[in-house]
Amino acid sequence: MTAPDQLTGTVVAVQANFYQVQLDDRAVRLLCTRRSRLQKIGQKVMVGDRVRVVEPDWTDQRGVINEVFPRETELDRPPVANANQLVLVFALAQPPLEPMQLSRFLVKAESTGIDLCVCLNKKDLVSATERQEWEARLQGWGYSPFLISVEQQAGLEALQKQLNDRTTIFAGPSGVGKSSLINLLIPQAQLRVSTVSGKLQRGRHTTRHVELFSLPNGGLLADTPGFNQPDLNCDPLTLATYFPEARERLKQGSCRFGDCLHRDEPDCVVRGEWERYPHYLDFLKSAIEQLEAREQTTDADNSLKLKIKSSGERSYEPRLERKKYRRDSRRQRNQDLQEWCKEMDEEDNNDL
Numbered sequence: 101m102t103a104p105d106q107l108t109g110t111v112v113a114v115q116a117n118f119y120q121v122q123l124d125d126r127a128v129r130l131l132c133t134r135r136s137r138l139q140k141i142g143q144k145v146m147v148g149d150r151v152r153v154v155e156p157d158w159t160d161q162r163g164v165i166n167e168v169f170p171r172e173t174e175l176d177r178p179p180v181a182n183a184n185q186l187v188l189v190f191a192l193a194q195p196p197l198e199p200m201q202l203s204r205f206l207v208k209a210e211s212t213g214i215d216l217c218v219c220l221n222k223k224d225l226v227s228a229t230e231r232q233e234w235e236a237r238l239q240g241w242g243y244s245p246f247l248i249s250v251e252q253q254a255g256l257e258a259l260q261k262q263l264n265d266r267t268t269i270f271a272g273p274s275g276v277g278k279s280s281l282i283n284l285l286i287p288q289a290q291l292r293v294s295t296v297s298g299k300l301q302r303g304r305h306t307t308r309h310v311e312l313f314s315l316p317n318g319g320l321l322a323d324t325p326g327f328n329q330p331d332l333n334c335d336p337l338t339l340a341t342y343f344p345e346a347r348e349r350l351k352q353g354s355c356r357f358g359d360c361l362h363r364d365e366p367d368c369v370v371r372g373e374w375e376r377y378p379h380y381l382d383f384l385k386s387a388i389e390q391l392e393a394r395e396q397t398t399d400a401d402n403s404l405k406l407k408i409k410s411s412g413e414r415s416y417e418p419r420l421e422r423k424k425y426r427r428d429s430r431r432q433r434n435q436d437l438q439e440w441c442k443e444m445d446e447e448d449n450n451d452l
């Protein structure tokens with residue numbers, strides 16, 4: 101038998117100062133408190149945290165967390181530690197699959213730096229030709245989507261395999277079938293499935309209670325609420341790296357200027373005939389606008405050069421002596437996801 105001081109597990113739910121810990125070696129969950137020493141040193145315990153548990157009380161299924169292991173990733177909203185996969189769930193129909201919206205989600209998800217895959221649900225609602233077209237289209241974007249139908253329980257094996265032994269967060273717009281999918285993958289989860297359209301659909305999102313569900317074959321899964329237009333407030337200079345098509349081009353060659361924004365600069369390897377290039381330009385424009393707006397509210401000694409063209413159009417040029425806009429740190433990317441999730445919270449609240 102494992103010595104009591106060797107008990108390790110994963111926090112799957114947090115409520116006030118109590119933590120549900122799923123133990124690694126036993127099919128047991130202990131309701132734990134945390135050592136006051138951890139509290140004193142300001143050690144937060146999050147859903148997803150890997151922890152050491154001591155003083156197990158097997159009769160009452162209680163324990164005490166006395167150590168939190170270092171996190172590999174940390175998201176603030178949803179507050180989940182150690183997530184290592186994002187699955188974007190979209191529907192092929194009902195609601196219709198909008199390329200621009202999908203692209204927006206993809207870019208936002210890419211900006212977290214966490215592994216990403218795409219799942220297209222409701223394949224029962226479209227023709228085989230339409231399915232193949234979408235599949236090929238997404239492959240052209242650099243993704244290999246899982247095409248499934250929760251309704252017909254079709255195409256799930258490959259997705260299930262992808263979820264094994266990972267900590268996955270599902271995200272996607274409202275009504276695409278995320279809750280239905282989770283209920284199918286984990287019958288004991290029993291999330292509420294929307295049966296009506298409109299505002300009532302968001303009901304279950306009013307309580308922000310994150311829980312990781314254990315998948316039958318190992319791995320953990322969390323859901324995030326639906327939202328429709330994630331805001332892209334990323335760094336204009338790294339935006340291109342969130343497009344696999346552009347990454348591929350930048351692997352093959354390099355632009356003449358290190359700070360190329362891939363718009364109209366000479367000898368640019370990114371600009372070209374790829375399908376989502378117009379999306380790139382569109383997102384770039386809003387990223388620049390947002391950055392300008394942020395900079396104008398901060399100090400005057402900023403890192404931007406505002407350029408006003410003869411047409412009156414304002415454009416942005418970074419001053420490259422500041423490294424700040426050159427690279428996203430993992431922390432920055434995680435903060436992006438936090439903001440993303442905050443937006444969906446606000447959207448939920450607006451809907452109430």
Ligand SMILES: Nc1nc2c(ncn2[C@@H]2O[C@H](COP(=O)(O)OP(=O)(O)OP(=O)(O)O)[C@@H](O)[C@H]2O)c(=O)[nH]1
Nearest residue numbers: 222249250251274275276277278279280293294326
């Ligand atoms: N035809 C069809 N309908 C589906 C399928 N999967 C889910 N649905 C239906 O789609 C609707 C929305 O499903 P939900 O599971 O509530 O969607 P959701 O993504 O969780 O939505 P939010 O809770 O708003 O985020 C429900 O009426 C489901 O029955 C599918 O594969 N095919």
Ligand SMILES: [Zn+2]
Nearest residue numbers: 355360362368
């Ligand atoms: Zn370029």
